[in-house]
Amino acid sequence: MAYLSDEKISFGIVIVGGGPAGMAAAVAAYDAGERDILILERDNALGGILRQCIHNGFGLHRFGEELTGPEYAYKYERMVEERGIAYMLDTMVIGIDKERNLTAVNRDRGIFTIKCGAIILAMGCRERPRGALNIAGTRPAGIYTAGTAQKYVNMKGYMPGREVVILGSGDIGLIMARRMTLEGASVKAVCELMPYSGGLARNIEQCLNDFDIPLYLSTTVVEIHGKERVEAVTVAEVDERRRPKLETARTIPCDTLLLSCGLIPENELTKDAGIPLDAITNGAVVNGDRETDVEGIFACGNVLHVHDLVDYVSEEAVIAGTSAVRYIRGESGRDADIALKTDGRVRYTVPQRITSLKDTVVYFRVADVYKDAYLVVKRGEEVLYKRKKQKLAPGEMETVKLTEEMLKGDGGELRLSIEMA
Amino acid sequence: MLDYIVIGAGVVGGLVARELTRYTDKVCIVEKEADVAMGATSANSAIVHAGFDAKEGSLKARLNVRGSEMMEELATELGVKYKRNGSLVVGFSDEDKKTLEDLLERGNKNGVKGLKLLDGGEVRALEPNIGEGVSCALYAPTGAIVCPYELCIAAVGSAMDNGARLEHGFEVKKIEKIDTGYRVFAKDGRMLEAAYVINCAGAYSDEVAEMAGKGGFSVHPRRGEYMLLDRECGSLVRSTVFRCPSKMGKGVLVTPTVDGNLLLGPTAEDISDKDDTSTTVEGLARVRALASEQVSGIGFGKVITSFTGLRSVGSTGDFIISCEDGFVSCAGIESPGLSASPAIAKYVVELLVASGARLDEREDFIPTRRAMHFFSELSVEEKNALIKEQPEYAHMICRCEGISEGEILNAIRTEPRPRTLDGVKRRTRASMGRCQGGFCTPYIVELLAAELGVDYTEVTKSGGGSYINVGRTKEA
Structure with missing residues (x-):
């Protein structure tokens, strides 16, 4: 029997990743009328990282109810199944090119290539590891990213440690502070380098305050101790330039250090394909359709920029899914090319470019905590939009809607900025 | 009774042991750690020095130049990556x-x-x-690069393919001179006898030499x-x-x-x-x-x-390599130790011959070894042929370095067999990429536990008490 010959080798839309972004993009593409869709997922089930997020808080915006991660994923899985959308599990995409040839590998087909009408990148993100943080000290067992610990506890049923210090106050770290506590571990401290938390306010309340777990802001881990297993960490406060104040150093005995120090969109495939990335988001540069600078290749979800809520991931995936359908039908309809710029207080926007005059929701994050500030959209000196915001924080993604009215104008670049009152 | 006991499974010990298996299979390597290549071999500059640095006439200079000349052929034989990058x-x-x-x-x-x-x-x-x-x-x-732990693992593996034995967790605590050679005792009570002992104990080579009454130098x-x-x-x-x-x-x-x-x-x-x-x-x-x-x-x-x-x-500023009463020490092997290591192995044999040891070349010595990274070098057709037989080669475990379950299982089943996460990492590069094992570690722990026939919680990072997990969750 020929190993690969009688297999289908071209698809209308191929989606890389079967997590919340990939599934939502597939469903949206189907609902926009496309039938020739394939999802490629590297794990042994659809759902992505949601499968290990057994806490609730998902789906309030999308489904109007509070769901756990697996429940949220299951809703989309049902939609995929009901529509009969094809997917391959345990399938790793190992390369794509600008002509939209995609190479993947799995047990049944070996290494194979698919010709794609359009590709939607939905690979998600990964966590920043210890090595990238340059923490001095020994290199024992017991140092994990919060997500790896979450996998051990929630997927495998094992405890990665009993006495825990967490560095970084990203949402997964906060969730794991509570999760480890519920499993009988003692979480001694959550240390955050910045003077504010990187996680959602509700998670600080529900995961730390409700369990009396102390959060130390402007504090970092300066040294790891222990030969075979972590025995202690030394923490110290940092000054305004984030340098440790060694006179404040103190040692906390523990057997585990969990890291929740940022998420990095996983764009190896994107880079290899020669698709330009945004230096701030670490995701592709996209237009309002979530189309990258390479025609017919789209991106959505955490591979594009890290979202706070999965609900927003799904929302963005709908844009990518429906745009991909329009693309393969030759209906992309580009009637504009407007650059979207930011000031230093707005770290980034997605999309970075507007190529259509349709109403466009722009996602953005700010660089610091701003209170009673104005969110302003300008073209040159002309103020198109101005609204007061009580509080803006780096941990919360914000949106602003650019209307057709605002976009029309003279076609010059738009600037999104924060102005202090 | 063994012919040779090699103390220390670093790159020097590994290559010395392999060199000795050209002549006899009665060779045992003893290593105090849970894996080979755990000392200086695991963390150095990975350089094959050209040889202009050491003082002329010194052992460092002679063995560096000779080792550097031997390295490419040796690396090819052992399936180890080598690049003459200047x-x-x-x-x-x-x-x-x-x-x-x-x-x-x-x-x-x-x-x-x-x-x-x-x-x-x-x-x-x-x-x-x-x-x-x-x-x-x-x-x-002529300056080049090579991976030191890859070279060491391949050398020990080649020695084992040729009949040598490896004893892990064998921390030497006493050495006794007997009529027929030496008795080497481990901390845990194990004892081995051999006609000759080769001390390649790295940072501890001074203490090991002292145990045999052959001290007189120190290593820091x-x-x-x-x-x-x-x-x-x-x-x-x-x-x-x-x-x-x-x-x-x-x-x-x-x-x-x-x-x-x-x-x-x-x-x-x-x-x-x-x-x-x-x-x-x-x-x-x-x-x-x-x-x-x-x-x-x-x-x-x-x-x-x-x-x-x-x-x-x-303590002498040069490599300290000596042979006395059938006890050979290779000590003070600092830089350019990796570059010199193939030549050190040859030199040890020369010292043994000079001291009267009988070393007849075996006809059945196998000099070559399949590269641990062989899969990555196959063509797509060859990969697919192998995947058809062993589908695990299509199951990607480490996404950053692109390492499949098949490659990990192959490493776990190939001598010297790894028993720790770091051991798998050094052999396959799985978890050595940019996410540093964030995604793949839980899977590798699973493969290792299954292959070793131990519980998930028994798997360690690097032996001893370096456990990855400390117990079950409440409901599990």
């Missing part, structure tokens, strides 16, 4: 230029081939990213801190860039690795603790500052890990 010693002043001229002269005396002095323009033509202040360099085309650890950068940065330089030694010290090296990463380091700090492999804030800052002077545009945001290696510095 090395540059860069200078910043006229004074440095004089030092480089001295080095050139010394190198010529040592028999190093192809050495050449370059001016600033010539250096930049060769290496466009060289540091702004660099005004001259000594170029050595010199800490060297390193930073390893993402493969994205590996092409910043093509050659290994050293700094000209001066009153300001030796500088660090900036080099690509055979796996395509960029490696920076080491610092040099004499310490007393033979096991202190911790990194320090000051050390890493120093690596960063020095490396930035030598090469421009290093992306420090792309550091994926930092680590410390300990060189075993001998």
